[in-house]
Every structure is written in C-alpha cells, then in structure tokens.
Amino acid sequence: MFARYAALASAIAYLAAFDGAAAQTANQPPDTMAARVEACTPCHGNKGEGTSDVYFPRLAGKPAGYLYNQLLAFRNGRRKYPPMNYLLEFLPDPYLQAMADYFASEHPPLPPPAPSEVSKEVLAQGELLATSGDAGRSIPACVSCHGPGLTGMTPGIPGLLGLRANYISAQLGAWRYGTRTAKSPDCMQLVAGHLTEADVTAVAAWLATRPAPANPVPVPKGTYALPFGCGSQPN
Numbered sequence: 001m002f003a004r005y006a007a008l009a010s011a012i013a014y015l016a017a018f019d020g021a022a023a024q025t026a027n028q029p030p031d032t033m034a035a036r037v038e039a040c041t042p043c044h045g046n047k048g049e050g051t052s053d054v055y056f057p058r059l060a061g062k063p064a065g066y067l068y069n070q071l072l073a074f075r076n077g078r079r080k081y082p083p084m085n086y087l088l089e090f091l092p093d094p095y096l097q098a099m100a101d102y103f104a105s106e107h108p109p110l111p112p113p114a115p116s117e118v119s120k121e122v123l124a125q126g127e128l129l130a131t132s133g134d135a136g137r138s139i140p141a142c143v144s145c146h147g148p149g150l151t152g153m154t155p156g157i158p159g160l161l162g163l164r165a166n167y168i169s170a171q172l173g174a175w176r177y178g179t180r181t182a183k184s185p186d187c188m189q190l191v192a193g194h195l196t197e198a199d200v201t202a203v204a205a206w207l208a209t210r211p212a213p214a215n216p217v218p219v220p221k222g223t224y225a226l227p228f229g230c231g232s233q234p235n
C-alpha cells in the first residue's frame with residue numbers, strides 16, 4: 001500500500017513540476033513521449049512492462065485501441081481508480097491517444113508465469129472455463145474473444161497474458177460490481193455477471209500460469225469472429 005502512495009506522490013510531484021515549468025519559458029522540459037509518460041512509469045514500468053505490485057497492470061504491447069479506451073474510461077469515470085482518474089482528468093484526447101500508441105508499440109518480454117497457489121483441480125476448472133466456457137451457465141469461452149493464443153485482437157480486445165492472478169480477479173470483480181464498465185454492449189460485464197467467486201479464482205489462476213507464446217502480438221481485426229459484438233469491438 002505504501003509503495004502505491006509513494007509512486008502516486010512522485011507522479012503528482014512530477015506533473016506539478018511540469019505545470020510550473022510550462023508556465024515559465026526558461027527550463028521547459030522537452031515535450032518528448034519519455035517526458036510525458038514519466039508520471040506513469042513508477043506504477044507501470046519504463047516501457048509499460050509492469051512492476052512488482054500485483055495490482056499494477058502491464059501496458060506494453062496491448063492493442064492501442066484498447067489502451068485508448070481505458071484512458072478515456074479513467075478520464076470520464078467509467079473505470080475507477082482515483083490516482084489514474086486524477087492524473088488523466090485534464091488531458092485531451094490526442095494526448096491520451098499518443099500515450100496509448102506509445103505503450104502499444106513497446107514490446108518488452110512477457111514475465112515468466114507465476115507459480116500458482118491453487119490446487120490442480122482449481123487450475124483445471126479455470127482452464128475449462130477459459131478454453132470451453134460453460135454453455136449451461138451462459139459463459140462463453142474466454143478464448144472465443146481473447147483469441148486461441150490469448151493474445152487479443154486489434155483494435156479493442158486485450159490479450160490476457162503477462163497479467164497476475166490478483167489483477168485479473170480484481171478486474172473481473174470490478175465488472176461484477178459495476179466499478180469498471182465499457183461501452184455498451186459491455187461484453188465483460190455480461191461474461192463476469194455469470195461467474196461465481198470460485199470461477200473468478202480459477203480462471204484468474206489458470207491465466208496467470210500461461211507461458212509467453214512465441215509471438216504475443218495481438219492478431220489483426222477480423223482474424224476470427226466474436227460470439228457476439230462488443231461496444232469496444234464491433235464484429
């Protein structure tokens with residue numbers, strides 16, 4: 001918890017310094033992308049590779065359209081995490097798009113899969129949900145949208161690799177409780193609404209054990225059809 005606030009404090013101090021410098025003309029820092037994302041890197045890593053905090057997500061290599069949708073969602077309050085809501089509050093769309101493009105174009109290696117704390121049975125249940133879903137409970141397979149290799153699809157579907165189990169369960173929980181929403185139809189709200197706590201634990205644990213594929217890049221739009229259209233990724 002402390003590390004999270006320390007990172008936030010340094011991000012805010014950075015932005016404040018940047019404002020002050022912009023008001024003067026002398027000593028203005030160069031407006032490079034590296035300078036712009038300096039406020040983000042304490043929590044997301046220099047190239048968006050993530051940090052040791054299990055709730056701070058990796059950004060690198062996710063589709064630019066997906067990252068842009070998230071930045072808009074934080075700025076407009078559709079997705080809630082106060083430090084990010086605050087940081088993005090006054091940033092214009094093109095600025096958010098440029099940051100999304102920057103992190104999408106970075107490709108640091110995916111982290112090695114984390115050892116799992118759950119039983120083999122729980123992992124097997126997670127694998128079943130991810131790869132086959134559960135038709136009887138109206139749960140589509142995660143791979144039907146996130147891709148057979150779980151690498152996602154441009155422009156709006158993120159891959160599910162290189163994320164930690166805690167982050168994945170927190171996001172699924174946020175959709176179930178309505179604190180994270182996407183453009184309607186909000187596919188993940190529909191999917192997460194059918195998951196039990198036990199399903200969330202199982203699928204998050206299994207996803208976090210997946211090794212990096214040879215090519216983790218999201219596949220191009222239209223590579224496969226989604227089971228139903230999503231607001232952030234029309235079919």
Ligand code: HEC
Pocket residue numbers: 004007008011037039040041042043044055056057058059062067068070071079080081083084087099158170180
């Ligand atoms: C204090 C730490 C912190 C700072 C500073 C921060 N972030 Fe975040 N960011 C987070 C956390 C935590 C989340 C996940 C929030 C949640 O639970 O939904 C997140 C989520 C995101 C996401 C969504 C990722 C995904 O896979 O859905 C994007 C994109 C993002 N941040 C970009 C940025 C950018 C760009 C900046 C700099 C302007 C920034 N962040 C600054 C902590 C931070």
Ligand code: HEC
Pocket residue numbers: 057066069070129130140141142143144145146156157158160163168171172181182183187188191203204226227228230232233
């Ligand atoms: C019908 C399509 C669809 C299905 C099925 C689906 N997803 Fe998603 N998922 C999406 C879309 C679209 C997004 C991006 C939402 C947004 O823009 O915020 C997403 C985003 C996510 C994210 C956020 C990733 C991040 O970096 O924050 C997670 C986690 C996730 N899905 C997990 C799952 C799991 C687990 C399953 C299976 C139980 C699943 N999804 C099934 C469409 C789908």
